[in-house]
Amino acid sequence: MQQPGHILSGTLDLADDAGIVVSIVEQDGDVAWIVAETVVGRVEIIASMVREGDTLLLRGLHVDGPGAGSMGVAMVRRIARELGKQQHVRQILVFGGVRTTGATPVIDRGQS
16 A cells, blocks of 8 residues: 555656646745646646655645546546656655545544
8 A cells, every 4th residue: 555645656757648738827935726737627736835856745735627536546647747747856745635625524633
């Protein structure tokens, strides 16, 4: 089983990311609004984005997109590879944000 935060890490393979356009729409300090245009629709990402050496850390990540089950893990990896290529990093580590609404919300009571 993979450790949390490591699901998108790995060496970049740039050959299979055609058709995905990733843009950093706005950045304020380390918080970035990232938009990916894909074949299944537009994906919007908000996260703290920090570079450490050849690694890009995305913390508190939240995603909005075309709907549950429409992308799959392969598409998420392709978006990450394209972002990694643009940022000139070898790996991306993702740490998801705490869900407070919707299906299965988690209320963070500072126990992390």
